[in-house]
Amino acid sequence: MKPVLSWGRINDKYCNVVRADYFADPNLLTIAESSDNGMLLAHGMGRSYGDSGLNKGGVIFQTTRQNHILDFDTQTGIIKARAGITLEEILRVSVPQGWFLPVTPGTKYVTLGGAVANDVHGKNHHKVGSLGAHIMRLSLTRSDRKTVICSPRTQKKLFNMTIGGLGLTGFINWVEFKLKPIESSYLETENIPYTSLDEFFSLSEESAKWPYTVAWIDCFAPKSKQGRGIFTRAKFSNYGALDIHRDDHIATWPFVTPALFLNRFSITAFNFLYRWRPGARMKGRSHYDSFFYPLDGINHWNRLYGKAGFFQHQSLIPLERSKEGIGDLLDIIKESKQGSFLAVLKLHGPEYSPGTMSFCRPGKGVSLALDFANKGQKTRQLLERLDACVLKHNGRTYPAKDGRMSAQTFQTAFPQWTKLEAMRDPKFSSSFWRRVSQTTS
């Protein structure tokens, strides 16, 4: 047993870490038996912020050595790869052939298995849905039956439950999905500063045809300018080279920064910089690496928040309640004086992914992602208030970014959780799951 930290550096759980062999499919029963509680959980790059990738007292089975590409048809863009491969590695291979990920989260250092287990979404959600919408087949090994290949046609229920299934339906061996054709690695971008939530909505509407849209917002804006920020929209350019991202990090964050650094002042300053960064009004061109993965340039940027770590909070509020809901959330943050270093607002479209538990189901809405330095009780109280506000507006909080939401919050937002519990592999569990599946009164 050793302590394992998740990305937010708060949830520290003693787990028995077992690393996969390069080749062999794991023997799940033997692996599970090697732990105190007899439970196991697959673990990719550990980029989930809270405890959904941790398993206190149990095994976490580290998959990253199982990173073979099994097949890649450069004509159709269909790729089949083992679940431990990172999206970074897939890009390395696919981009020179003119193919890009159909959907990508804000970091390329996640595994394919992890991306499926959280059914990740990206800046193009309004157009193409979550990753699950692009998956054709996957192979799943369970402790209680033989390995099965699931697709929208065969083993449909298991397929739908595995996509966004938080790693609980078994071990994903490989995934087959369809990439998106690109003619260059560069995107044409437009950054548009705007000054109110209303403007955010009108810009989103106006940009409906743009494949990628997102907004950075300033949590400290005065009430009259609430929601102001920079709206970014982009599309892949049809000219330019098919260059892959650079090999190494530009820098490594060398030490754990004292939390002082991120006091209210620096956060405001940061938001101000984002608000007025040079060229904010200009059209530009950007490589996919700097456009999709700005934080990947700094290895271990999560140490920036100091020893106490930090929380993420991402919520999705249905469209009809979103203006009011986002406004309320921003009010709560402002009142708390615990501004968010990076606050990201995004209009979501209908969900095309079949994932039963997918965060972005049931579809159209607005999501708000926030980071908070951990200041103990005060921060936890703020997060509780945010949760309550999200529920009030019929929204939900994203498990991939959570390490603390209450069982009640989770169960209210994801009433279908009982179906996942019923289909869960009896040997699989996580710290997150044990917490949120508790009986509530």
Added chain:
Amino acid sequence: MPKPNNQDANSLLVLGGTSAVALAYARLRASEGKPIILVGRNSDKLKLNQADLAARTKKPVDIHVCDLSDTAILDKNWNAVTSMGHNISEVFLAYGLLGDQLKTQKDSQKFLASLNTNFVSAAMWAEKAFDHFAYKGSGQITVIGSVAGDRGRQSNYHYGTAKGALEIFCDGMAHRAARFKGAKINILLVKPGFIDTPMTDHLDKGGLLWASPEKIAKITLKAVFRGKRKIYAPWFWRFILLLIRMTPRFAFHKTGL
């Protein structure tokens, strides 16, 4: 039946195609579009690596399944590999077996087998490659050695001896290559320190001394590009081994290394 499909492209021949460092190195080469031949014993594992590399290089990736350490049929295996229709320009020799010295000390047949794997057969393959490149006019031979070959230590001198001998062998080949008129053959010996592979998972790998197979592969490729003859990977092992070699015997013998 030879299939003359890649006479124009320069192929990489990997001896020990299931080793982690070899796969990482072959991936780097595959991304440059090299055709590849993988040789190794386990055909299931080789096939997985073959599929992966084929997805990366647009050129053929072939496998040859055999026991590399079987010196009796080594010539036959060499012939099989060289008649697969590839134009081999680089040989990457990565196989080896750390072994358990407590066993090889007790069982001389096991000891012999380990010497055969880590030195005798390896040198024979390297010699074959040298001849091949001498005839062709050029080539690169890259051999994965070990820091264990730098000084005999009680805990693993069986392995160390083989790797040390391999180093002397590479030195000799490099000398011979240097005096060769008309052919340009480069021999690189890589001496990695601790590598993070499943073979070493039972150890605690917290320290800075551990390197991933990918890192060793990157360092190796860079050294190949620069025409280096001998490197430690990563570089700091050079100084660690310098210290180890310089430690006077009376002090060294007090350690349990």
